[in-house]
Amino acid sequence: MSAFKIAVMASGSGSNFQKLAEAARDGRIPAAIELLVCDKPSAKVVERAESLGIDTFAFNPKDYPSREAYEQEILNKLLELGIDLIVMAGYMRLITPVLVEPYYGKLINIHPSLLPSFPGLHAARQALAAGVKVTGVTVHYVDGGMDTGPIIAQRAVEVLGDDTEDTLYARIQAEEHVLLPDTVRLIAEGKVLLEDRKVTIHNS
Template sequence: MKPLRLGVLASGSGTNFAALAEAIAQDQLPAQIHVLIYNNPKAKVAERAQAWKIPAELLNHRDFPSREALDEAIVRVLQAYDVDWVVMAGWMRIVTPVLLQAYSDRVINLHPSLLPSFKGLHAVEQALAAGVKITGCTVHLVSLEVDSGPILAQAAVPILAGDTPEKLHQRIQVQEHQILKQAIAQIAKNQGDF
């Protein structure tokens, strides 16, 4: 099976990036991360990429006049690194048709809620504020509507008495690492049928 050629978009600490790199290094996934694109100059994910010897490209969204201009630059980098699937793992930017047309049905996103509940920013805080007993995480194909698109994998995480956003987010991250690997393994298995 030909490994999936992945480009990862991330904005923060990069725990999901690291979990993905680790799974690939341990031959748990038929994939290769060809490039990391990050938009925050202080993002710790860049250090993780360096540790894994994975090329990292900073595309600071503040340097672009529009979301479309940023996505045009993203597409150029992804194409330069011969990427065939895009993984948004903690990418805190809304994407445009520029990216979605270049990688039609080949962009996935990881979101810290059981979609369609708690879309958008601060999903963990939204779940706590709503008083629900269960939340979780979702991997889905990206569509133009934020945090929409066909769901590929989900995992439930109970909300415990005394949970803070930080405690709950840590438990959700454990599940995020698992479902991201599951979704990519399924994509690899079905490549050509997708």
């Protein structure tokens, strides 16, 4: 049986990418991280991939006439490698049907809130501004909208009275580092079923 192949899309420091790569390397995820896709060639996540020996496609969106143009190049690479799952881990761009349609149900994202609350940027800041007592982390399928796809898994994070955006986000990120590898493991093991917008997990 061929290995379950994963591509990760990221734009920043890549701490979630690192956790995924380590989990795959250590056998905690029955899969191989085959490719990093990054829209910022100078991002730290590119250094992480290189140090881990993972191939990288780093590109500058301004070099392409449209979003669809560079996504077509990404899609070609994914198909060439036989990628089974795309994980968006801090990829800071909305994606178009060029990627969503061929990979729907095989394309996930991690977001630092309990969706549908606080989609988009600065989720921890949004949570503090709203005065909520609990926020958290969500892993969801991508449907092309702004954090609107079917929810796979969530973990809660308490909001403390003296939290700043940085302290709250640090605790959220710690939960991301647990939830994302665990969810990817379940998907790789074939235990996650998507029917319409309902996700069922068979964790046995």
